[in-house]
Amino acid sequence: MHPDATSPSHRIARVAAHLNPTRPQMEEPAALRPAACRAKGGAPGFKVAVVGAAGGIGQSLSLLMKMNPLVSVLHLYDVVNTPGVTADVSHMDTSAVVRGFIGQQQLEAALTGMDLVIIPAGLPRKPGMTRDDLFNKNAGIVRSICEGVAKSCPNAIVNLISNPVNSTVPIAAEVFKRAGTYCPKRLLGVTTLDVARANTFVAEVLGVDPREVNVPVVGGHAGVTILPLLSQVSPPCSFTPDEISYLTNRIQNGGTEVVEAKAGAGSATLSMAFAAAKFADACLRGMRGDAGIVECSYVASEVTELPFFASKVRLGRGGAEEILPLGPLNDFESRPGEGEEGAEREHSEGRVVHEQVRSYEWTVPNLIQICKD
């Protein structure tokens, strides 16, 4: 601390600065520099950025990350409305220092030095849309954010939420490859909401506390690519065929259930922010060196022949340190299924594999086109 920091004149100057704040936590190019920002606590911890912080997910997620004691610095970035969210969140008396950034010209400052970048930027669905309908808009958004990550914090772990996750993760990988910064361990598609839904719905059927239930959910994050492994539920239990059918259908369509209930006002935001905060916390604990942190995530994978696949991963200092095998699947989990939205089924492949292939094949030409633009 500066020797005069506790003197009356210094304290009055500090109070005056607080009474006349010019967006005190916002990064103004000619105003506050990071080093000059007042520190609220300055606890040791990780530097985390939320990109898309002013959105439905972003605001709640920013609040939850401000509550996380592992976060020492929290950067909130969006193309609109970050000053208000930043001012609001920064009044929470938890230790993380909050700084806001707005617009493309501040993306670099927002990302510089970050350990973890969480990306909930992009359009949400409306009733009648599939996640793939978001591709054209969200691919470009994810691409420009990931270019910023490659430039400003190439070693950061990325938690990618923007839909369609089955396609945005491969796009992010391609951007990082082109920049020469790609590390598959550090790119994690967030599928935690599928697990949260599976835990909740299974707990309802079993009549137990959802916090006691853990259902691995593998595959991808759209319709039938979401495959809950109900044969591997912890604690061990069994279901009737009707229960399996009900649970699988409800988990796969959980996103649509919320989209329809919101009737045009967007998709899941609160449960998603909760799930994203849980996943980010697991990543931070892994980065800290805690042992035995295992979560499902959509990652580059050799678990199947597909390049990307959601499955259990062990999180460590460098991200997804180990991709765990799927384990034994029962007949229901491995049988071929109907394709989403009338997609054709290929005879020899299981439904998860099939849908993933379609999603990826559809993505690559678009990706190449986008990257050429």
Ligand SMILES: NC(=O)C1=CN([C@@H]2O[C@H](COP(=O)(O)OP(=O)(O)OC[C@H]3O[C@@H](n4cnc5c(N)ncnc54)[C@H](O)[C@@H]3O)[C@@H](O)[C@H]2O)C=CC1
């Ligand atoms: N992975 C998952 O399980 C889930 C993913 N999602 C997806 O998350 C995304 C966000 O959903 P919501 O928060 O409900 O949408 P929203 O529209 O409420 O918020 C999106 C935010 O992104 C911002 N944004 C747009 N372009 C940006 C850019 N280039 N850089 C930074 N920020 C930018 C917008 O200004 C807005 O504040 C959607 O794509 C949605 O489909 C939603 C729920 C679950």
Ligand SMILES: O=C([O-])CC(=O)C(=O)O
């Ligand atoms: O359904 C959507 O569009 C949002 C989402 O990914 C989910 O809630 O799982």
